[in-house]
Amino acid sequence: MVFRKNKKPASTVVTTQFSSPNAITDVIGAEYMSMLHNSDPPQYHTDNKATTIDNGNGKTCLLPIRETEIDTNNETQAANSGTIEVKRETWDTKLDFLLSVIGFAVDLGNIWRFPYICFENGGGAFLIPYLIMYIFGGLPLFYLELALGQFQRAGCITVWRRICPMFWGVGFGICIIGSYTAFYYNTIMAWALYYLYSSFTTTLPWGTCDNPWNSVNCSYALESSANSSRSANLGNRVSSTEEFFFFKLLNINFNMSTNSSSGLQDVGNIQWHISLCLLVIFIIVYFSMWKGVKSSGKAVWVTATVPYLILFILLVQGLTLEGSLEGIKYYLKPDFQALLKTSVWTAAASQIFFSLGPGFGVLLALSSYNNFHNNCYLDAMVTSFINCFTSFLSGFVVFSVLGYMCNKLNKSMEQVAASGPGLVFLVYPEAISTMKFAPFFAIIFMIMLITLGLDSTFAGLEAIMTAILDMWPKLRSRRELIVLALIVYCYLGALATTTSGGYFVLSLLDNFAAPYSIIVIVLCECLALSWFYGVDRFSDDIQMMLGFKPGIFWRICWKFISPLFLFFICLMNFYSLTMEGGEPVKVFSYVLPMDGWIKMIGLGILFSSIVFIPIFMLERFVKAKGSFRERVKQITTPLPRPSRSDHDLVAAGNKELEIKSSYNNKVEESGQ
Known part of the structure; x- marks a missing residue:
């Protein structure tokens, strides 16, 4: 565990080392059960040598601690030190x-x-x-x-x-x-x-037919078909907006005379x-x-x-x-x-x-x-x-x-x-x-x-x-x-x-x-x-x-x-x-x-x-072990829930409790 003090340019991080996987399981389990049954949360007691955790059922964990000087605002140092995992960021608001x-x-x-x-x-x-x-x-x-x-x-x-x-x-x-x-x-x-x-x-380029990319069949919205000098064949009328999109913007590979395109071939x-x-x-x-x-x-x-x-x-x-x-x-x-x-x-x-x-x-x-x-x-x-x-x-x-x-x-x-x-x-x-x-x-x-x-x-x-x-x-x-x-x-x-x-x-x-x-x-x-x-x-x-x-x-x-x-x-x-x-x-x-x-x-x-x-x-x-039924059970069984460290646990004394994600990864890998 890591008890991190309030952020300062450089602060002491107190790191608790678990003596066994069961210790961390007891802590997590106690936290979850207390929330499910609205009971009192586990109690954390920290002195200079150890952290005692009481899960409320008469069961305690005594965890030795060590101190490490580290700049908690330096994410790179924190991540590479192996002492703590950088805390997951959250939305500002x-x-x-x-x-x-x-x-x-x-x-x-x-x-x-x-x-x-x-x-x-x-x-x-x-x-x-x-x-x-x-x-x-x-x-x-x-x-x-x-x-x-x-x-x-x-x-x-x-x-x-x-x-x-x-x-x-x-x-x-x-x-x-x-x-x-x-x-x-x-x-x-x-x-x-x-x-x-x-x-x-001042004039939108797709609103007229006077542009280099326009064809002889171009016709714009404000133009009257009756007196259009450009639309010789009204059956082949093409809007100026279409010609801007296909000819000017896309420069699409399309042949107007044959009404065909090479499509995806070229x-x-x-x-x-x-x-x-x-x-x-x-x-x-x-x-x-x-x-x-x-x-x-x-x-x-x-x-x-x-x-x-x-x-x-x-x-x-x-x-x-x-x-x-x-x-x-x-x-x-x-x-x-x-x-x-x-x-x-x-x-x-x-x-x-x-x-x-x-x-x-x-x-x-x-x-x-x-x-x-x-x-x-x-x-x-x-x-x-x-x-x-x-x-x-x-x-x-x-x-x-x-x-x-x-x-x-x-x-x-x-x-x-x-x-x-x-x-x-x-x-x-x-x-x-x-x-x-x-x-x-x-x-x-x-x-x-x-x-x-x-x-x-x-x-x-x-x-x-x-x-x-x-x-x-x-x-x-x-x-x-x-x-x-x-x-x-x-x-x-x-x-x-x-x-x-x-x-x-x-x-x-x-x-x-x-x-x-x-x-x-x-x-x-x-x-x-x-x-x-x-x-x-x-x-x-x-x-x-x-x-x-x-x-x-x-x-x-x-x-x-x-x-x-x-x-x-x-x-x-x-x-x-x-x-x-x-x-x-x-x-x-x-x-x-x-x-x-x-x-x-x-x-x-x-x-x-x-x-x-x-x-x-x-x-x-294939990676699972055992009989066919045992393998199916292994690959369909959920892995352990994420640690409460990911859920912003706050320990006694207004100190933040974090459980190293490196341990979580080991739990997930072993669960597979």
Whole structure:
């Protein structure tokens, strides 16, 4: 044990050496039992030679001590001395944590995905299956991960190794998915950064057809088709916004005369303007993450709040546009017949799942830096509600503008509405180009996209960093270098998405990197915790933190409803993959087929993450000893709970009690 005095530039650390593993077990067990039964905690009595610990049952431990002079503010010295392990950092304030979780959950998908899915699946009636899936599926999983991360105080690899060694591979799969996501998600922010740069002008470049990259078929929104001198063939009309996106920004390998593209067969050269914007994004990410939650917790005060300010401005602006109310009617008009379709319920389940984001290791990582007694139950309620409310609010922002465009272009909502990058880089910018003060609205819209994306990147990469540093604690003193290495790795991997064919590479990753494998990952998580670790044991863990056990609703959801919810999504997603081969990738009227060798590459990406699950199952089984039944029991039995040192124990005399994590690692290894 280590009794550390209040922080000073240099102080004496009193280190207690355990005479046997049973001594440490008695201390930990006494602490946990006292919390479970609301009895008095163990008593600690320290003199100059030893520490006596009374667990309240007449059983004591006498532990010899030694003193070591060490600079407790020097993490490197502390980590390398072998005397103490650097204490796990915590959030400076509760609001840092809440903003980080909100920033992760509220991402680009809330803007470009939810409104269109709502419109396409019954309008206002879609909110019924959405809320049902939220209550019985998304929210229980969200609460589960926040509570689990806070109790275990570890990243995704270490957590699942403790919960059920057989599912250790789940953590590695999560890290693979996180790296794939970083390869393409940040490129979308790089696009937004280039749009932002291009917006600092009096006339938006995508609002006219007088640019070098425009074709003879170019037509802009304010142009009247009747007197257009450039649109010789109205059937081949191409909007100026599309040409800016595909020809200027992406410089895509597309032949207008033959309406064809080499697709992924020839991705072409790196587009340096995109790669430079991508570099700027990663530099911002690095300096926001390099000091851990101490730095990222401050960055989110800007990146998590600015989008709401801009959403409010865009909402007010949208409601003043002609035709905006008609657009909102399309958004909210209920079609209750749609509720009879299985596809509507599948869309609701998928949307709530990917919106809240369990399974990416982020919620585990962020909550692992909380204080042990933080009310994670209230956090789950508040942050998940804010996420869903933001999705609903963004629908008004989007459809008020879509209604305006329908009125402006004399088109139906079905012709104008879009989702994904098509909404935020084609439809919305085209609408902005027709407004007064267009450059201003373009600038704030792109800033909103960038800040929404940055939050998710901070959290996603922090999940990987937490997993790495918990696996190899000695690296914590070199966090800045490890973050730099991770950023460089992600940047190099993302360069493939900055080529002329990078749009197709990005679409391939978007189709196969996460949508299918993450469902399998979370299903395994749910089974590991509910059926092997045990819902009752997990409820006891929560009681230790919060002082009360989860209600019967949560326990039923975790054990039965959530696994069924995940199995339903998994089944429907893989059915869609088998029948359709993923979302089609469209460039103008050309559609890149997701079949043949392209689909094989996609499947390789898909299985490259979940393959770790059976690999580590086999590895754990082979390393276990005994008969077949004994081996199965070993690899499905949870490892000892984390030491109370990780939960901020405070000993008598206002001295902080820490149990060396090096001993914890030995316990975990011996338990395997």
